[in-house]
Amino acid sequence: DAKTTQPPSMDCAEGRAANLPCNHSTISGNEYVYWYRQIHSQGPQYIIHGLKNNETNEMASLIITEDRKSSTLILPHATLRDTAVYYCIVRPLNTNAGKSTFGDGTTLTVKP
């Protein structure tokens, strides 16, 4: 699985959009971009995933660059409860979800 690079930490004001970047320059053609988050003392929680088109769900939006070498997770209206560590992962779709390679993620702190 391709490796990812994320900034170690970011701050965001409550109610503003949080934009979390991820670099995955060695991504292969069959690898998807996944995002998870981990709130303190809990297990990671799936947020969203995509291949090359932008994706949106009730939690977030995922913007993937045309060359697929980087992506951005957008939380449109961050709340204090969005404070967590956010992980960006790349892996093929059909290896089954099990073997995910997590980096150290980005610690997002949402401030009042």
Add this chain to the structure above:
Amino acid sequence: DAGVTQSPTHLIKTRGQQVTLRCSPKSGHDTVSWYQQALGQGPQFIFQYYEEEERQRGNFPDRFSGHQFPNYSSELNVNALLLGDSALYLCASSLITVDEQFFGPGTRLTVL
């Protein structure tokens, strides 16, 4: 519908001892993966079980072993504990045919 459950929540052992951690997957799931998460780091994949067999394995020594039962629940066993085995151990379940995994809250293991 219960999510992924793990037991115990916390555990303290001494060096050289053996430990068994337990995981019950989300209802309807047939695949269980185990991860080790050291403090301040992302989860590291240990292994995955499906149909009571180990399907994939990460870079962990043979001291780490597992088992999956006919009801899909799973155990993680660690022998000859080292101080470095102190970590949060996460279980994640999924369906072999569906590409999304759900994590449990984890077991915090402390080795003294």
